[in-house]
Amino acid sequence: MATPQPAVLNRNMGQHQWYVHLSRLDGADMGVIKSAVQQLRKDCADKGINLTIGLGPSLLSDLTDDVPNDFQPYETFQSIDGSGKEAKGTQEELLFWLNSERKDEVWKAQWDAREALKGHMRVARETMTFIFGDSLDLSGFKDGTGNPEPERDVEVAVVPDGEPGAGGSFIIAQRWIHDLEAFNLLPVEEQEKVFGRTKADSTRLSPQPSPSHLSHVELREGRTGDDSTPKRDEISRRSTPYAFHDGTVGLYFMAFCKSQAPLRERMRAMYGMDGQERDRLTSYSNPASGSFYFAPSVETLDAALS
Ligand code: HEM
Numbered sequence: 001m002a003t004p005q006p007a008v009l010n011r012n013m014g015q016h017q018w019y020v021h022l023s024r025l026d027g028a029d030m031g032v033i034k035s036a037v038q039q040l041r042k043d044c045a046d047k048g049i050n051l052t053i054g055l056g057p058s059l060l061s062d063l064t065d066d067v068p069n070d071f072q073p074y075e076t077f078q079s080i081d082g083s084g085k086e087a088k089g090t091q092e093e094l095l096f097w098l099n100s101e102r103k104d105e106v107w108k109a110q111w112d113a114r115e116a117l118k119g120h121m122r123v124a125r126e127t128m129t130f131i132f133g134d135s136l137d138l139s140g141f142k143d144g145t146g147n148p149e150p151e152r153d154v155e156v157a158v159v160p161d162g163e164p165g166a167g168g169s170f171i172i173a174q175r176w177i178h179d180l181e182a183f184n185l186l187p188v189e190e191q192e193k194v195f196g197r198t199k200a201d202s203t204r205l206s207p208q209p210s211p212s213h214l215s216h217v218e219l220r221e222g223r224t225g226d227d228s229t230p231k232r233d234e235i236s237r238r239s240t241p242y243a244f245h246d247g248t249v250g251l252y253f254m255a256f257c258k259s260q261a262p263l264r265e266r267m268r269a270m271y272g273m274d275g276q277e278r279d280r281l282t283s284y285s286n287p288a289s290g291s292f293y294f295a296p297s298v299e300t301l302d303a304a305l306s
Contacts, residue, residue, distance in 0.1 A: 002167025002297035004158045007050035007097070008256055011150045012101035014050060015061075017129040017240050018110050019173065019252060020261055021092040021291060023056075028120040030062070034305045036116035039242035041301075043099060043109045046153040051109075053301060054095035054171045054293025066296065068165025071258055074172075074292040079271040085282050087174065088267060090289040092124045095173060097254065103128075125289060127155065129240040130253045138241045138249050139183055139284075141195050142202040146218065148234050156257035157236045167258045167297025172263045174290040175242070178250040183284040194280045196225070211280040216269040250285060253297065260292060 037053060044051035055063065057073050077087040096113065098106045114123055137143045148156045159165045175226070183191065192198050196205050196214030208215045208225040215225035224228035235257040243249045257263055272278035296304065 001161050001265055003165050004154070004169060005052055005295050005298060005301070007052040007099075007157045008157065008169050008295055009150075010050055011153075011236060013131065013240070014102070014106075016103040016106050017097070017099040017100070018106045018126065019254075020098075020110050020114065020126045021090075021094070021095040021124045022096075022114075022117065022121040022143045022287075024059070025119065026119055032120045033117065034063075036113055036135075040096065040109060041115040041305075043112060044228070047100070047102070047105045047109065049098050049100040049102075049106055049109055052095070052097040052171070052229060052295050053075060054089055054173070055304050056093040056095075056291065056293055059093040059209055060115055060294055060296070064110070064296065064300055066165055066168075066300045066304075067100065068170070068259075069157055069163070069167060070259060071165075071170070071294055072264075074290050076145050076267055077267045077271045077273060077290075079278050081272055081275065085271060085278060085286055087271060087287045087290050089291075090124070091291045093172065094121065094164055095293045096134065096293065097173075104182055107140075111140050112220070112224045123191050127242050127252055127286040129242040132241045136241075137239075137251050138180055138193075138243070139191065141191075141197065141199055143239055144237055145202040145253070147237055148215075152234075153236050154258075155258075157258055159258050165294065165296065167299075168300065169258065169295045170260045170263065171293040172253065172255050172257075172267075172290070173293065176253055176287045177248055178251045178285045180284075191214065194284065198278040209280075211277050213270075213279055214222045216276070216279040221248075221266065225278040233257075233259075233265070235262055235266075247305065253287070256295070261290070
């Protein structure tokens with residue numbers, strides 16, 4: 001069986017996360033890029049840093065023929081209700097996601113990689129995130145309750161053997177900006193209706209309010225958010241919060257899936273692009289950036305970077 005990158009399946013994330021998105025510069029030397037990424041893999045393995053390498057559609061197809069089906073670049077998701085709400089597309093070619101208990105070691109590993117890539121790839125953006133309490137979003141709501149059990153991650157998030165891209169995983173990576181002050185003005189009962197779960201212990205509301213987040217993302221065989229039918233097309237989330245010096249705060253949304261369509265379907269639903277009402281969460285938070293990547297199997301990465 002093709003081997004998933006270990007960090008994709010590791011639910012024991014370190015406290016400190018670092019996301020670095022890069023794209024090639026004109027005249028980039030693929031040999032330099034390959035050896036810089038290989039060195040980063042080695043440095044992270046030596047230090048016990050969890051590293052996920054995600055490749056955008058253009059870099060993946062330049063590095064390997066092992067390209068999964070239906071791998072599309074991220075296009076802006078735009079609401080059609082006149083609100084102007086959107087999830088901006090900022091597709092890049094390469095994602096490093098590092099996490100560890102040691103922020104210093106994470107910094108050093110990604111810094112060395114960036115130095116090695118200078119002149120060949122530019123850093124488009126980077127975000128440092130952290131784990132807040134018991135995996136809370138900064139709104140105070142627990143994030144991850146509805147995730148599949150960890151032992152089901154392979155079934156949910158890894159392309160099965162026999163398919164192109166086997167052992168790999170589709171990634172969505174977005175930096176959401178919260179209007180936390182506006183959200184905090186809502187009484188707790190209203191906040192709970194935004195997400196569809198209680199704040200104190202993440203109990204699922206029943207019935208689910210139709211504008212709630214769960215009514216848009218909890219895909220079911222029947223109506224979305226109707227828990228009388230089984231779940232379908234699950235994803236495995238690893239989101240963590242961030243806080244910038246200028247006061248900007250939010251959630252770095254990171255999730256894995258064995259195909260890309262369920263990620264797009266949820267985004268379209270959240271922005272009401274198929275005639276649904278918009279996810280109420282988008283009245284309080286919207287992403288400043290968003291990309292799709294593919295995390296190839298260890299074997300495909302080894303071959304592609306050799
Ligand atoms: C500001 C951004 C977001 C915040 C603060 C947020 C927060 C939450 C919270 C509090 C829950 C309920 C607890 C849980 O199951 O984790 C939840 C559930 C969920 N969210 Fe989000 N979320 C965000 C964006 C997204 C996006 C962009 C997607 C998908 C593209 C998504 C997919 C899901 C899924 C699949 C569930 C679980 C549904 C189930 O139980 O089956 N979320 N989210």
